[in-house]
Amino acid sequence: MKKLLKISVLLVLIFTTGCDSPQINCDTGPVIYTFEFVDKDSGANLFDNGTFPPQTPVTVTDLNQNKIIQTSYLKSNNSDRALLVLGFAEGTFKYAVNIGDKPAFELSVVTERVKGSQCSSIVKKASEIKNAEYEQEKTTGIYKILMNTKN
16 A cells, blocks of 8 residues: 555656656857968968977957957867857957967957747857958868968
């Protein structure tokens, strides 16, 4: 009798605490930019070919708050790349990117919150790279910053 009572209570709890609708995963992740620094003429990655030693810091300064923000480094397909994670905030952001003590480029990004029927997410509305030539790979979205290494 006690077992039947326990099983009955358990079944009642299971059926009364069920969901009315399926849960939807609304997390789209942060806005991320990936940069590869390459020689303008040869296309060689400047960290891989020794132009910049591996310990050379890539510094990203948030120009709105005048503070250095964290970057991550990724080595894939035998190329070193810098990752800039903007996060989940909406607004206008401006960054200065240096390699060692040399200015590489400035990045301006506008993000906005887009609301769907059940979810909202932060998306890139516009971006601009200043003070550098670049190419964006169509399939990966990686920005190749073209740097002149001859001077």
